[in-house]
Amino acid sequence: MSSLLYAIAVILIIAWALGFFVYSAGGLIHILLVVAIVAIILRLIRGERI
Template sequence: MKTFLYTITILVVIIWALGFFVYAIGSLLIHLLLILAVICGIIGYKIKSATD
């Protein structure tokens, strides 16, 4: 599960970076993607901490 969340986090950060720097997609969507990536990263970290 934690690997899946880290994969989702990396993909969302890449999409965010592309949208922010390359394609200039609407700012609301870009910032929502960044928030989603942070939330997935935190959940993945919590799962990692709980299993260790």
């Protein structure tokens, strides 16, 4: 489950980067970024490895 969470976080960061540089989709892109960052921080706090 944790590797799935990490994969989703990476996908969300990539989607945010594409959205930021390609087009502006309003607040949705920034919400995706926040979700991805929270997932990565939780993973780091728990001390899980990739």
